[in-house]
Amino acid sequence: MPINKNALIRYKTIDQCLQNRSRKWTLEDLIDACRKALYEYEGIEKGVSRRTVQADIQLMRSDKLGYNAPIKVVDKKYYTYEEPKYSITNIPLTTQDLEKLNEVSEILKQFKGFSHFGDLRVMVQKLEDKISATRNNLRPVIDIEKNDNLKGLEYIEIIFQAIRRKEVLEIWYQSFKAKRPGKILFHPYLLKEYRNRWFVIGSKGEGHNFELEREILGFGEGMKVLSPDKLKKRIARNLRNASHNYDGL
Structure with a gap:
């Protein structure tokens, strides 16, 4: 039930x-507590109705959400838990819950190379401990392609932060035809993962995607760029320049 x-x-x-x-706790006390919580977390000012909170209590008592909360009424007025240590946060995880948590854990572990992962790692470890303690023989069903040995992963965070802060990067770049690398000012605006490789799209006067151009050139005559025109012309120019290396054959 959602x-x-x-x-x-x-x-x-x-x-x-x-x-x-x-x-x-009277019913009015619970209504007031819910009203304050909704305002604090969601900014909702209209409050909550008596009927809604009564329905919430009935739902918590049932097994529709798996709570089966032992809520009782004392002196026909006050609400309390019959079991002093009960809490809906202590209910055991269902098989479906464990499967979803395992999938989330497998996905989170893929985000290496970002400084954010330092915080995620602790969360993932706790998540895995919880899953392992509850269900020791859970087989992973998600396999995300990855290459931890890919060169340049250490620069992902630098580029990511530059994009967020709209900063210009000073980089050394060497094209296929250049004998040595040259320094350029590069304006990055998008990081993209494609076929297990990372690409940065940006501009130095006009839009360039250096890694994507290399990928296209790698296909040689087996690839034809249809659009956009700027990329089409650059690839054509690079191929013509490359063909000059074979003059006289």
Whole structure:
């Protein structure tokens, strides 16, 4: 059963209230707590109805969401958990939950080369520990192509940050026909992964995608560029220049 964000906020709020046994909770108290939580997290000012919170409590008591919360009413007025240590956050993971968590873990592990992964690594390890402790023989069903030995991965983060900050990069670039590399000012605006290789698209006066052009030239006569015209003309020019290396044969 799908849960929307507002409903999840209400469930967690009710759960936190009922865990707090230092005070007694009436239905009006729970409604007020949900109203404050929705305003704090979502900026919703219209509040929440009595009927909605009553329906939330009934749903939490049922097994539709897997909660089966032992909510009872004391003195026909106060709501509390019959089991003092109960919380909806402590319910066991279902098989479907474990499968989805495993898929997420496998995807997150692919993002190496970014500084963000330093934070993700801890989260992934915790996720894997949880999965392993619950289900030790879970077979991965996602295999993402990757090449950890690819040269230049250490520059991905630098380029990524330059794109975000709209910074110009000073790089050394050597074309096929050049005898030595030359320094250029490069304006990057897109990082793209294609066929297990990383490309940076940007400009130095006009748009250039150096790696993509190399990929196209690598196909030789087996590849024809139809558009855009600028790329088509550059590839044609590069091929003509390359053919001069074989003059006299």
